[in-house]
Amino acid sequence: MGLFGGRKTVFVDADILVIGGGMAGCGATYESRYWGRDLKIVCVEKANIERSGAVAQGLYAINCYMGMQWGENQPEDHVRYARNDLMGLVREDLGYDIARHVDSTVHKFEEWGLPIMRDPKTGRYQREGKWQIMIHGESYKPIVAEAARKAATKVYNRIMVTHLLMDAKKANRVAGAVGFNVRTGDFHVFRAKAVIVSAGGASHIFQPRAVGEGMGRTWYAPWSSASAYALPIQVGAKMTQMENRIVLTRFKDGYGPVGAYFLHLKTYTENGYGEEYEKRWYEDTKALVGDYIDRHPVPTCLRNHAILKEVAAGRGPIRMVTKEAFQDPHKETVGWENFLGMTIGQAVVWASQNIDPKHVNPELTTSEPYVMGSHATCSGAWASGPEDYAPAEYQWGYNRMMTVDGLFGAGDTIGGTAHKFSSGSFTEGRIAGKAAVKYVNDMTNGQPQVSEQEYRDLEKLIYQPLENYRVGRNEIVAGTVSPSYLLPIHGLQRLEKIMDEYVGGISTNYMTNGVLLARGLELLAMLKEDMSHMGAEDLHSLQRAWELDHRLLASESVTHHTLFRKETRWPGYYYRGDHMKLDDENWHCFTLSRYDRNTGKWEMEKAPVYHIVD
Numbered sequence: 001m002g003l004f005g006g007r008k009t010v011f012v013d014a015d016i017l018v019i020g021g022g023m024a025g026c027g028a029t030y031e032s033r034y035w036g037r038d039l040k041i042v043c044v045e046k047a048n049i050e051r052s053g054a055v056a057q058g059l060y061a062i063n064c065y066m067g068m069q070w071g072e073n074q075p076e077d078h079v080r081y082a083r084n085d086l087m088g089l090v091r092e093d094l095g096y097d098i099a100r101h102v103d104s105t106v107h108k109f110e111e112w113g114l115p116i117m118r119d120p121k122t123g124r125y126q127r128e129g130k131w132q133i134m135i136h137g138e139s140y141k142p143i144v145a146e147a148a149r150k151a152a153t154k155v156y157n158r159i160m161v162t163h164l165l166m167d168a169k170k171a172n173r174v175a176g177a178v179g180f181n182v183r184t185g186d187f188h189v190f191r192a193k194a195v196i197v198s199a200g201g202a203s204h205i206f207q208p209r210a211v212g213e214g215m216g217r218t219w220y221a222p223w224s225s226a227s228a229y230a231l232p233i234q235v236g237a238k239m240t241q242m243e244n245r246i247v248l249t250r251f252k253d254g255y256g257p258v259g260a261y262f263l264h265l266k267t268y269t270e271n272g273y274g275e276e277y278e279k280r281w282y283e284d285t286k287a288l289v290g291d292y293i294d295r296h297p298v299p300t301c302l303r304n305h306a307i308l309k310e311v312a313a314g315r316g317p318i319r320m321v322t323k324e325a326f327q328d329p330h331k332e333t334v335g336w337e338n339f340l341g342m343t344i345g346q347a348v349v350w351a352s353q354n355i356d357p358k359h360v361n362p363e364l365t366t367s368e369p370y371v372m373g374s375h376a377t378c379s380g381a382w383a384s385g386p387e388d389y390a391p392a393e394y395q396w397g398y399n400r401m402m403t404v405d406g407l408f409g410a411g412d413t414i415g416g417t418a419h420k421f422s423s424g425s426f427t428e429g430r431i432a433g434k435a436a437v438k439y440v441n442d443m444t445n446g447q448p449q450v451s452e453q454e455y456r457d458l459e460k461l462i463y464q465p466l467e468n469y470r471v472g473r474n475e476i477v478a479g480t481v482s483p484s485y486l487l488p489i490h491g492l493q494r495l496e497k498i499m500d501e502y503v504g505g506i507s508t509n510y511m512t513n514g515v516l517l518a519r520g521l522e523l524l525a526m527l528k529e530d531m532s533h534m535g536a537e538d539l540h541s542l543q544r545a546w547e548l549d550h551r552l553l554a555s556e557s558v559t560h561h562t563l564f565r566k567e568t569r570w571p572g573y574y575y576r577g578d579h580m581k582l583d584d585e586n587w588h589c590f591t592l593s594r595y596d597r598n599t600g601k602w603e604m605e606k607a608p609v610y611h612i613v614d
């Protein structure tokens with residue numbers, strides 16, 4: 001194979017394989033060791049766990065902390081909050097399970113050295129909002145990663161996992177995973193008794209607002225490439241709520257977060273003419289969603305909705321009124337530090353655009369949609385719930401096990417559980433780790449068998465883009481457009497354009513309908529056909545090719561789910577023009593999908609929503 005002819009195959013045996021060493025993966029690795037003292041626990045990560053995942057550059061707040069030690073909130077309160085924000089549809093069993101354990105996770109972070117701010121008067125953690133506590137987060141990820149590193153038998157950094165392996169003897173049971181080292185090109189075969197997928201959410205499946213040289217500047221991490229969804233989808237795991245993509249209101253051009261501004265600095269928004277506008281859209285929104293508009297706090301999607309309507313009515317831009325708060329030097333410092341701590345790019349954008357928030361009210365905008373399971377959104381895999389709390393219908397195996405035996409998930413991977421954020425994702429990783437240890441210890445019918453044929457076939461497939469490029473490159477003398485291969489960047493742009501125009505992205509103001517979605521699926525199928533012509537000039541490009549493959553499969557899932565749910569449940573995230581209203585009578589349910597890789601067909605079904613907390 002030319003340049004990569006010397007490539008090695010590295011075999012790794014593990015009891016538990018954790019894929020993705022972000023927040024959830026570190027939690028899973030840490031807890032697996034606690035319960036499985038003698039087990040072989042391996043964590044595999046495409047970057048380096050020291051600074052990988054969505055929290056890579058540090059955060060300013062931990063967004064999920066109950067404060068039970070001070071009687072601030074109870075787990076039931078968090079379930080009610082998440083349910084309300086997601087317009088009634090969350091897996092209450094899973095959410096409760098995280099909420100009851102999340103405080104202990106945060107206490108561990110503090111013990112491991114994370115500086116958490118304290119209120120000087122009460123001595124309690126400094127609250128930014130009802131659920132958020134403020135931290136000095138620059139070293140958040142290295143601190144969490146250290147715990148995982150010490151717990152793991154081995155951490156493999158720089159390995160992009162491309163496919164899961166299935167048991168050759170027992171149907172519907174996972175047996176490991178394969179991937180390649182993005183620096184050396186070595187092929188890795190991981191054989192495992194249980195696999196925990198914690199590979200983050202998905203950016204760049206919809207056309208981003210930031211294009212050209214700014215295209216890497218998305219709100220959700222640009223390296224979140226949908227592996228968390230594609231890996232389970234490929235092997236037939238059921239997914240849920242994949243239509244529930246999230247759109248964020250953020251400071252324009254830098255995607256700087258607004259939470260601290262609203263909650264801590266008490267800033268507010270106004271339209272381009274300095275007017276309050278949310279009340280103006282009250283009746284309009286009520287006609288779409290009924291009394292959800294009267295809930296407190298107003299669901300995130302509905303706040304987006306008012307912004308979109310006001311801008312469409314020609315009264316934009318929407319601005320954050322910072323001029324008043326920033327007269328207070330303390331608030332001014334907090335406002336800037338909020339960005340310097342985690343979104344430095346926003347501070348740089350403001351500096352470069354002559355925006356001093358003390359004198360100019362900065363513009364807000366709504367982002368392109370993202371797919372993830374840990375923020376104000378709950379796309380992901382359909383998982384079995386906790387034994388002591390989940391309704392029978394939500395229990396078919398071990399806690400956080402998907403509908404594939406031995407395949408667990410946590411964080412952005414798991415659907416139905418919004419508002420877990422960094423601390424909740426780590427906590428869910430711990431829950432999955434504990435359950436996976438039990439699964440391994442209970443294993444009585446022999447361990448999974450990996451078929452050599454399967455991984456050798458996958459090896460051929462994985463490196464094919466390098467070969468396509470090597471051969472096809474000879475047909476052109478210059479430039480990047482070839483008659484025989486497609487570069488990952490070209491494929492990505494094509495995917496983003498399809499999703500944007502047909503599935504409710506920014507260019508259609510988040511609007512779609514059954515006709516558009518059906519055409520979108522046809523175009524996605526054509527892109528899928530072309531994926532066998534992917535060309536990769538080097539290992540970096542090979543990684544991009546497989547990230548695109550994962551994004552494409554997740555996009556197909558999003559499109560099928562959006563087509564299936566014939567209502568507009570979350571105005572402000574997306575609209576079904578042919579079903580503009582929320583329809584609780586027919587759609588107060590979860591949507592589930594299952595992909596059959598042999599036929600390429602998707603099956604859709606509904607699952608009931610159980611309200612466990614009153």
Ligand SMILES: Cc1cc2nc3c(=O)[nH]c(=O)nc-3n(C[C@H](O)[C@H](O)[C@H](O)COP(=O)(O)OP(=O)(O)OC[C@H]3O[C@@H](n4cnc5c(N)ncnc54)[C@H](O)[C@@H]3O)c2cc1C
Pocket residue numbers: 019020021022023024025044045046047049052053054055059060061062063064159160161162198199200201219220221223224225227228374375410411412413420421422423425426
């Ligand atoms: C801009 C931004 C601001 C946020 N602000 C806050 C905040 O203030 N407070 C808060 O609590 N939370 C915040 N969050 C949310 C928080 O970061 C996420 O909830 C959390 O990181 C999700 O954990 P995860 O493990 O599922 O995903 P991640 O932490 O993203 O980890 C996924 C890991 O999988 C790896 N990976 C992906 N694909 C593969 C593959 N194919 N093979 C191997 N490895 C792979 C990735 O490199 C990564 O390390 C924010 C997120 C973003 C993007």
